[in-house]
Amino acid sequence: MQTVEQTLRALLTEGTQDGTLRPGSKLPTERELVERLAAPRSAIRRALEILERDGVVIRHVGRGTFLTEVAVQQVDGAPADTSPAEIMQVRLLLEPQVATLAARVATQADLDRIGECLAAGGASDDFEGFESWDARLHRAIAKAAHNGLLMNMFDVLNTARALPVWGSLKRRTSSPERRRCYHEEHTAVVDALRDRDPDAAGAAMRAHLQHVSDNLLGRG
Structure with missing residues:
Protein backbone atom coordinates (compact mmCIF):
# COMPACT_ATOMS: atom_id res chain seq x y z
CA MET A 1 0.00 0.00 0.00
CA GLN A 2 1.35 3.40 -0.95
CA THR A 3 2.19 5.94 1.71
CA VAL A 4 0.76 9.44 1.48
CA GLU A 5 4.19 10.67 0.37
CA GLN A 6 4.36 8.09 -2.44
CA THR A 7 0.82 8.92 -3.54
CA LEU A 8 1.62 12.62 -3.60
CA ARG A 9 4.82 12.00 -5.58
CA ALA A 10 2.83 9.95 -8.09
CA LEU A 11 0.32 12.80 -8.39
CA LEU A 12 3.12 15.26 -9.12
CA THR A 13 4.71 12.90 -11.64
CA GLU A 14 1.41 12.47 -13.48
CA GLY A 15 0.91 16.24 -13.56
CA THR A 16 4.41 16.76 -14.91
CA GLN A 17 3.89 14.16 -17.61
CA ASP A 18 0.52 15.40 -18.80
CA GLY A 19 1.60 19.02 -18.82
CA THR A 20 -0.67 20.30 -16.05
CA LEU A 21 2.28 20.88 -13.70
CA ARG A 22 5.53 22.66 -14.53
CA PRO A 23 8.34 24.24 -12.51
CA GLY A 24 6.73 27.09 -10.58
CA SER A 25 3.23 25.59 -10.67
CA LYS A 26 1.27 26.08 -7.46
CA LEU A 27 0.12 22.88 -5.78
CA PRO A 28 -3.37 22.42 -4.31
CA THR A 29 -3.80 23.60 -0.73
CA GLU A 30 -3.40 21.21 2.20
CA ARG A 31 -7.19 21.11 2.57
CA GLU A 32 -7.62 20.21 -1.11
CA LEU A 33 -4.94 17.50 -0.84
CA VAL A 34 -6.70 16.07 2.23
CA GLU A 35 -9.87 15.71 0.18
CA ARG A 36 -8.16 14.45 -2.96
CA LEU A 37 -5.95 11.86 -1.24
CA ALA A 38 -8.40 10.99 1.56
CA ALA A 39 -5.57 11.36 4.07
CA PRO A 40 -5.24 13.13 7.44
CA ARG A 41 -3.92 16.68 7.33
CA SER A 42 -1.00 15.66 9.54
CA ALA A 43 0.05 13.03 6.98
CA ILE A 44 -0.22 15.56 4.16
CA ARG A 45 2.00 17.97 6.09
CA ARG A 46 4.61 15.28 6.73
CA ALA A 47 4.63 14.32 3.05
CA LEU A 48 5.07 17.96 2.02
CA GLU A 49 7.92 18.34 4.53
CA ILE A 50 9.70 15.36 2.97
CA LEU A 51 9.17 16.71 -0.56
CA GLU A 52 10.46 20.11 0.54
CA ARG A 53 13.51 18.50 2.14
CA ASP A 54 14.19 16.67 -1.13
CA GLY A 55 13.87 19.91 -3.09
CA VAL A 56 10.82 18.77 -5.04
CA VAL A 57 8.63 21.59 -3.72
CA ILE A 58 9.20 24.91 -2.05
CA ARG A 59 6.75 26.43 0.42
CA HIS A 60 6.18 30.14 0.94
CA VAL A 61 4.24 31.22 4.01
CA GLY A 62 1.02 32.92 2.97
CA ARG A 63 1.50 32.07 -0.71
CA GLY A 64 1.42 28.29 -0.95
CA THR A 65 3.50 25.35 -2.15
CA PHE A 66 5.19 25.38 -5.55
CA LEU A 67 6.83 22.76 -7.76
CA THR A 68 10.57 23.11 -8.41
CA GLU A 69 12.76 22.18 -11.37
CA VAL A 70 14.04 19.25 -9.31
CA ALA A 71 10.61 17.63 -9.61
CA VAL A 72 10.89 17.60 -13.38
CA GLN A 73 14.45 16.27 -13.32
CA GLN A 74 13.44 13.43 -10.96
CA VAL A 75 10.77 12.14 -13.31
CA ASP A 76 12.03 9.00 -15.00
CA GLY A 77 12.12 10.52 -18.43
CA ALA A 78 14.12 12.87 -20.62
CA PRO A 79 17.62 13.96 -19.53
CA ALA A 80 17.67 17.41 -17.96
CA ASP A 81 20.02 18.70 -20.66
CA THR A 82 17.74 17.73 -23.57
CA SER A 83 17.72 20.60 -26.10
Missing part, protein backbone atom coordinates in the same frame (compact mmCIF):
# COMPACT_ATOMS: atom_id res chain seq x y z
CA PRO A 84 14.66 22.03 -27.88
CA ALA A 85 16.11 20.82 -31.19
CA GLU A 86 16.31 17.26 -29.84
CA ILE A 87 12.76 17.49 -28.53
CA MET A 88 11.42 18.58 -31.90
CA GLN A 89 13.40 15.90 -33.76
CA VAL A 90 11.77 13.19 -31.64
CA ARG A 91 8.33 14.78 -31.81
CA LEU A 92 8.51 14.85 -35.61
CA LEU A 93 9.51 11.19 -35.67
CA LEU A 94 6.93 9.99 -33.15
CA GLU A 95 3.78 12.08 -33.13
CA PRO A 96 2.72 11.89 -36.81
CA GLN A 97 2.78 8.08 -36.48
CA VAL A 98 0.83 8.34 -33.22
CA ALA A 99 -1.85 10.41 -34.96
CA THR A 100 -1.97 7.91 -37.83
CA LEU A 101 -2.60 5.04 -35.42
CA ALA A 102 -5.10 7.03 -33.35
CA ALA A 103 -7.17 7.73 -36.47
CA ARG A 104 -7.57 3.97 -36.89
CA VAL A 105 -8.32 2.86 -33.32
CA ALA A 106 -9.63 5.84 -31.31
CA THR A 107 -12.98 5.30 -29.59
CA GLN A 108 -15.74 7.88 -29.53
CA ALA A 109 -14.83 8.60 -25.91
CA ASP A 110 -11.25 9.29 -27.03
CA LEU A 111 -12.48 11.67 -29.72
CA ASP A 112 -14.75 13.44 -27.24
CA ARG A 113 -11.84 14.00 -24.86
CA ILE A 114 -9.62 15.21 -27.69
CA GLY A 115 -12.38 17.59 -28.76
CA GLU A 116 -12.66 18.97 -25.21
CA CYS A 117 -8.92 19.68 -25.13
CA LEU A 118 -9.10 21.34 -28.54
CA ALA A 119 -12.00 23.58 -27.50
CA ALA A 120 -10.37 24.56 -24.21
CA GLY A 121 -7.11 25.41 -25.97
CA GLY A 122 -8.93 27.54 -28.49
CA ALA A 123 -10.68 29.40 -25.67
CA SER A 124 -7.42 30.12 -23.81
CA ASP A 125 -6.26 33.67 -24.41
CA ASP A 126 -3.08 33.50 -22.34
CA PHE A 127 0.22 31.66 -22.78
CA GLU A 128 -0.05 29.41 -19.70
CA GLY A 129 -3.58 28.30 -20.44
CA PHE A 130 -2.90 27.54 -24.09
CA GLU A 131 0.32 25.62 -23.31
CA SER A 132 -1.42 23.51 -20.68
CA TRP A 133 -4.23 22.52 -23.05
CA ASP A 134 -1.75 22.05 -25.90
CA ALA A 135 0.08 19.43 -23.83
CA ARG A 136 -3.18 17.76 -22.82
CA LEU A 137 -4.37 17.64 -26.43
CA HIS A 138 -1.24 15.95 -27.70
CA ARG A 139 -1.32 13.48 -24.81
CA ALA A 140 -5.01 12.73 -25.41
CA ILE A 141 -4.17 11.88 -29.02
CA ALA A 142 -1.40 9.59 -27.83
CA LYS A 143 -3.75 7.84 -25.39
CA ALA A 144 -6.21 7.34 -28.24
CA ALA A 145 -3.66 5.09 -29.95
CA HIS A 146 -4.26 2.49 -27.18
CA ASN A 147 -0.69 1.24 -27.06
CA GLY A 148 0.90 1.07 -23.61
CA LEU A 149 4.50 0.95 -24.83
CA LEU A 150 3.92 3.87 -27.15
CA MET A 151 2.29 5.79 -24.28
CA ASN A 152 5.38 5.24 -22.12
CA MET A 153 7.58 6.59 -24.90
CA PHE A 154 5.30 9.59 -25.29
CA ASP A 155 5.43 10.35 -21.57
CA VAL A 156 9.23 10.35 -21.67
CA LEU A 157 8.95 12.88 -24.49
CA ASN A 158 6.42 14.90 -22.53
CA THR A 159 8.77 15.23 -19.55
CA ALA A 160 11.15 17.04 -21.89
CA ARG A 161 8.42 19.58 -22.64
CA ALA A 162 8.34 20.38 -18.91
CA LEU A 163 12.05 21.25 -18.82
CA PRO A 164 12.81 24.94 -18.16
CA VAL A 165 14.73 25.40 -21.42
CA TRP A 166 11.67 24.32 -23.42
CA GLY A 167 9.25 26.47 -21.46
CA SER A 168 11.36 29.62 -21.68
CA LEU A 169 11.84 29.21 -25.44
CA LYS A 170 8.13 28.61 -26.01
CA ARG A 171 7.29 31.73 -24.01
CA ARG A 172 9.77 33.90 -25.95
CA THR A 173 8.46 32.75 -29.32
CA SER A 174 4.76 32.75 -28.44
CA SER A 175 2.28 35.36 -29.60
CA PRO A 176 -1.53 35.54 -29.87
CA GLU A 177 -1.24 35.19 -33.65
CA ARG A 178 0.92 32.06 -33.40
CA ARG A 179 -1.40 30.53 -30.82
CA ARG A 180 -4.35 31.10 -33.18
CA CYS A 181 -2.38 29.49 -35.99
CA TYR A 182 -1.48 26.48 -33.81
CA HIS A 183 -5.14 26.12 -32.86
CA GLU A 184 -6.11 26.00 -36.54
CA GLU A 185 -3.46 23.32 -37.11
CA HIS A 186 -4.71 21.37 -34.09
CA THR A 187 -8.20 21.59 -35.56
CA ALA A 188 -6.96 20.07 -38.83
CA VAL A 189 -5.47 17.15 -36.92
CA VAL A 190 -8.65 16.57 -34.92
CA ASP A 191 -10.85 16.82 -38.01
CA ALA A 192 -8.77 14.07 -39.65
CA LEU A 193 -9.08 11.92 -36.54
CA ARG A 194 -12.85 12.36 -36.55
CA ASP A 195 -12.92 11.47 -40.25
CA ARG A 196 -10.95 8.28 -39.47
CA ASP A 197 -8.38 9.33 -42.06
CA PRO A 198 -4.94 8.03 -40.95
CA ASP A 199 -2.98 9.61 -43.80
CA ALA A 200 -4.55 13.03 -43.29
CA ALA A 201 -4.08 12.84 -39.50
CA GLY A 202 -0.39 12.00 -39.85
CA ALA A 203 0.18 14.68 -42.47
CA ALA A 204 -1.63 17.34 -40.43
CA MET A 205 0.36 16.49 -37.32
CA ARG A 206 3.63 16.57 -39.25
CA ALA A 207 2.80 19.95 -40.79
CA HIS A 208 1.87 21.36 -37.38
CA LEU A 209 5.04 20.14 -35.67
CA GLN A 210 7.22 21.36 -38.52
CA HIS A 211 5.68 24.80 -38.13
CA VAL A 212 6.32 24.71 -34.36
CA SER A 213 9.91 23.62 -34.98
CA ASP A 214 10.52 26.40 -37.48
CA ASN A 215 9.14 29.00 -35.08
CA LEU A 216 11.10 27.73 -32.09
CA LEU A 217 14.43 27.20 -33.82
CA GLY A 218 14.45 30.38 -35.87
CA ARG A 219 13.48 29.07 -39.29
CA GLY A 220 10.04 30.61 -39.39
Whole structure:
Protein backbone atom coordinates (compact mmCIF):
# COMPACT_ATOMS: atom_id res chain seq x y z
CA MET A 1 0.00 0.00 0.00
CA GLN A 2 1.35 3.40 -0.95
CA THR A 3 2.19 5.94 1.71
CA VAL A 4 0.76 9.44 1.48
CA GLU A 5 4.19 10.67 0.37
CA GLN A 6 4.36 8.09 -2.44
CA THR A 7 0.82 8.92 -3.54
CA LEU A 8 1.62 12.62 -3.60
CA ARG A 9 4.82 12.00 -5.58
CA ALA A 10 2.83 9.95 -8.09
CA LEU A 11 0.32 12.80 -8.39
CA LEU A 12 3.12 15.26 -9.12
CA THR A 13 4.71 12.90 -11.64
CA GLU A 14 1.41 12.47 -13.48
CA GLY A 15 0.91 16.24 -13.56
CA THR A 16 4.41 16.76 -14.91
CA GLN A 17 3.89 14.16 -17.61
CA ASP A 18 0.52 15.40 -18.80
CA GLY A 19 1.60 19.02 -18.82
CA THR A 20 -0.67 20.30 -16.05
CA LEU A 21 2.28 20.88 -13.70
CA ARG A 22 5.53 22.66 -14.53
CA PRO A 23 8.34 24.24 -12.51
CA GLY A 24 6.73 27.09 -10.58
CA SER A 25 3.23 25.59 -10.67
CA LYS A 26 1.27 26.08 -7.46
CA LEU A 27 0.12 22.88 -5.78
CA PRO A 28 -3.37 22.42 -4.31
CA THR A 29 -3.80 23.60 -0.73
CA GLU A 30 -3.40 21.21 2.20
CA ARG A 31 -7.19 21.11 2.57
CA GLU A 32 -7.62 20.21 -1.11
CA LEU A 33 -4.94 17.50 -0.84
CA VAL A 34 -6.70 16.07 2.23
CA GLU A 35 -9.87 15.71 0.18
CA ARG A 36 -8.16 14.45 -2.96
CA LEU A 37 -5.95 11.86 -1.24
CA ALA A 38 -8.40 10.99 1.56
CA ALA A 39 -5.57 11.36 4.07
CA PRO A 40 -5.24 13.13 7.44
CA ARG A 41 -3.92 16.68 7.33
CA SER A 42 -1.00 15.66 9.54
CA ALA A 43 0.05 13.03 6.98
CA ILE A 44 -0.22 15.56 4.16
CA ARG A 45 2.00 17.97 6.09
CA ARG A 46 4.61 15.28 6.73
CA ALA A 47 4.63 14.32 3.05
CA LEU A 48 5.07 17.96 2.02
CA GLU A 49 7.92 18.34 4.53
CA ILE A 50 9.70 15.36 2.97
CA LEU A 51 9.17 16.71 -0.56
CA GLU A 52 10.46 20.11 0.54
CA ARG A 53 13.51 18.50 2.14
CA ASP A 54 14.19 16.67 -1.13
CA GLY A 55 13.87 19.91 -3.09
CA VAL A 56 10.82 18.77 -5.04
CA VAL A 57 8.63 21.59 -3.72
CA ILE A 58 9.20 24.91 -2.05
CA ARG A 59 6.75 26.43 0.42
CA HIS A 60 6.18 30.14 0.94
CA VAL A 61 4.24 31.22 4.01
CA GLY A 62 1.02 32.92 2.97
CA ARG A 63 1.50 32.07 -0.71
CA GLY A 64 1.42 28.29 -0.95
CA THR A 65 3.50 25.35 -2.15
CA PHE A 66 5.19 25.38 -5.55
CA LEU A 67 6.83 22.76 -7.76
CA THR A 68 10.57 23.11 -8.41
CA GLU A 69 12.76 22.18 -11.37
CA VAL A 70 14.04 19.25 -9.31
CA ALA A 71 10.61 17.63 -9.61
CA VAL A 72 10.89 17.60 -13.38
CA GLN A 73 14.45 16.27 -13.32
CA GLN A 74 13.44 13.43 -10.96
CA VAL A 75 10.77 12.14 -13.31
CA ASP A 76 12.03 9.00 -15.00
CA GLY A 77 12.12 10.52 -18.43
CA ALA A 78 14.12 12.87 -20.62
CA PRO A 79 17.62 13.96 -19.53
CA ALA A 80 17.67 17.41 -17.96
CA ASP A 81 20.02 18.70 -20.66
CA THR A 82 17.74 17.73 -23.57
CA SER A 83 17.72 20.60 -26.10
CA PRO A 84 14.66 22.03 -27.88
CA ALA A 85 16.11 20.82 -31.19
CA GLU A 86 16.31 17.26 -29.84
CA ILE A 87 12.76 17.49 -28.53
CA MET A 88 11.42 18.58 -31.90
CA GLN A 89 13.40 15.90 -33.76
CA VAL A 90 11.77 13.19 -31.64
CA ARG A 91 8.33 14.78 -31.81
CA LEU A 92 8.51 14.85 -35.61
CA LEU A 93 9.51 11.19 -35.67
CA LEU A 94 6.93 9.99 -33.15
CA GLU A 95 3.78 12.08 -33.13
CA PRO A 96 2.72 11.89 -36.81
CA GLN A 97 2.78 8.08 -36.48
CA VAL A 98 0.83 8.34 -33.22
CA ALA A 99 -1.85 10.41 -34.96
CA THR A 100 -1.97 7.91 -37.83
CA LEU A 101 -2.60 5.04 -35.42
CA ALA A 102 -5.10 7.03 -33.35
CA ALA A 103 -7.17 7.73 -36.47
CA ARG A 104 -7.57 3.97 -36.89
CA VAL A 105 -8.32 2.86 -33.32
CA ALA A 106 -9.63 5.84 -31.31
CA THR A 107 -12.98 5.30 -29.59
CA GLN A 108 -15.74 7.88 -29.53
CA ALA A 109 -14.83 8.60 -25.91
CA ASP A 110 -11.25 9.29 -27.03
CA LEU A 111 -12.48 11.67 -29.72
CA ASP A 112 -14.75 13.44 -27.24
CA ARG A 113 -11.84 14.00 -24.86
CA ILE A 114 -9.62 15.21 -27.69
CA GLY A 115 -12.38 17.59 -28.76
CA GLU A 116 -12.66 18.97 -25.21
CA CYS A 117 -8.92 19.68 -25.13
CA LEU A 118 -9.10 21.34 -28.54
CA ALA A 119 -12.00 23.58 -27.50
CA ALA A 120 -10.37 24.56 -24.21
CA GLY A 121 -7.11 25.41 -25.97
CA GLY A 122 -8.93 27.54 -28.49
CA ALA A 123 -10.68 29.40 -25.67
CA SER A 124 -7.42 30.12 -23.81
CA ASP A 125 -6.26 33.67 -24.41
CA ASP A 126 -3.08 33.50 -22.34
CA PHE A 127 0.22 31.66 -22.78
CA GLU A 128 -0.05 29.41 -19.70
CA GLY A 129 -3.58 28.30 -20.44
CA PHE A 130 -2.90 27.54 -24.09
CA GLU A 131 0.32 25.62 -23.31
CA SER A 132 -1.42 23.51 -20.68
CA TRP A 133 -4.23 22.52 -23.05
CA ASP A 134 -1.75 22.05 -25.90
CA ALA A 135 0.08 19.43 -23.83
CA ARG A 136 -3.18 17.76 -22.82
CA LEU A 137 -4.37 17.64 -26.43
CA HIS A 138 -1.24 15.95 -27.70
CA ARG A 139 -1.32 13.48 -24.81
CA ALA A 140 -5.01 12.73 -25.41
CA ILE A 141 -4.17 11.88 -29.02
CA ALA A 142 -1.40 9.59 -27.83
CA LYS A 143 -3.75 7.84 -25.39
CA ALA A 144 -6.21 7.34 -28.24
CA ALA A 145 -3.66 5.09 -29.95
CA HIS A 146 -4.26 2.49 -27.18
CA ASN A 147 -0.69 1.24 -27.06
CA GLY A 148 0.90 1.07 -23.61
CA LEU A 149 4.50 0.95 -24.83
CA LEU A 150 3.92 3.87 -27.15
CA MET A 151 2.29 5.79 -24.28
CA ASN A 152 5.38 5.24 -22.12
CA MET A 153 7.58 6.59 -24.90
CA PHE A 154 5.30 9.59 -25.29
CA ASP A 155 5.43 10.35 -21.57
CA VAL A 156 9.23 10.35 -21.67
CA LEU A 157 8.95 12.88 -24.49
CA ASN A 158 6.42 14.90 -22.53
CA THR A 159 8.77 15.23 -19.55
CA ALA A 160 11.15 17.04 -21.89
CA ARG A 161 8.42 19.58 -22.64
CA ALA A 162 8.34 20.38 -18.91
CA LEU A 163 12.05 21.25 -18.82
CA PRO A 164 12.81 24.94 -18.16
CA VAL A 165 14.73 25.40 -21.42
CA TRP A 166 11.67 24.32 -23.42
CA GLY A 167 9.25 26.47 -21.46
CA SER A 168 11.36 29.62 -21.68
CA LEU A 169 11.84 29.21 -25.44
CA LYS A 170 8.13 28.61 -26.01
CA ARG A 171 7.29 31.73 -24.01
CA ARG A 172 9.77 33.90 -25.95
CA THR A 173 8.46 32.75 -29.32
CA SER A 174 4.76 32.75 -28.44
CA SER A 175 2.28 35.36 -29.60
CA PRO A 176 -1.53 35.54 -29.87
CA GLU A 177 -1.24 35.19 -33.65
CA ARG A 178 0.92 32.06 -33.40
CA ARG A 179 -1.40 30.53 -30.82
CA ARG A 180 -4.35 31.10 -33.18
CA CYS A 181 -2.38 29.49 -35.99
CA TYR A 182 -1.48 26.48 -33.81
CA HIS A 183 -5.14 26.12 -32.86
CA GLU A 184 -6.11 26.00 -36.54
CA GLU A 185 -3.46 23.32 -37.11
CA HIS A 186 -4.71 21.37 -34.09
CA THR A 187 -8.20 21.59 -35.56
CA ALA A 188 -6.96 20.07 -38.83
CA VAL A 189 -5.47 17.15 -36.92
CA VAL A 190 -8.65 16.57 -34.92
CA ASP A 191 -10.85 16.82 -38.01
CA ALA A 192 -8.77 14.07 -39.65
CA LEU A 193 -9.08 11.92 -36.54
CA ARG A 194 -12.85 12.36 -36.55
CA ASP A 195 -12.92 11.47 -40.25
CA ARG A 196 -10.95 8.28 -39.47
CA ASP A 197 -8.38 9.33 -42.06
CA PRO A 198 -4.94 8.03 -40.95
CA ASP A 199 -2.98 9.61 -43.80
CA ALA A 200 -4.55 13.03 -43.29
CA ALA A 201 -4.08 12.84 -39.50
CA GLY A 202 -0.39 12.00 -39.85
CA ALA A 203 0.18 14.68 -42.47
CA ALA A 204 -1.63 17.34 -40.43
CA MET A 205 0.36 16.49 -37.32
CA ARG A 206 3.63 16.57 -39.25
CA ALA A 207 2.80 19.95 -40.79
CA HIS A 208 1.87 21.36 -37.38
CA LEU A 209 5.04 20.14 -35.67
CA GLN A 210 7.22 21.36 -38.52
CA HIS A 211 5.68 24.80 -38.13
CA VAL A 212 6.32 24.71 -34.36
CA SER A 213 9.91 23.62 -34.98
CA ASP A 214 10.52 26.40 -37.48
CA ASN A 215 9.14 29.00 -35.08
CA LEU A 216 11.10 27.73 -32.09
CA LEU A 217 14.43 27.20 -33.82
CA GLY A 218 14.45 30.38 -35.87
CA ARG A 219 13.48 29.07 -39.29
CA GLY A 220 10.04 30.61 -39.39
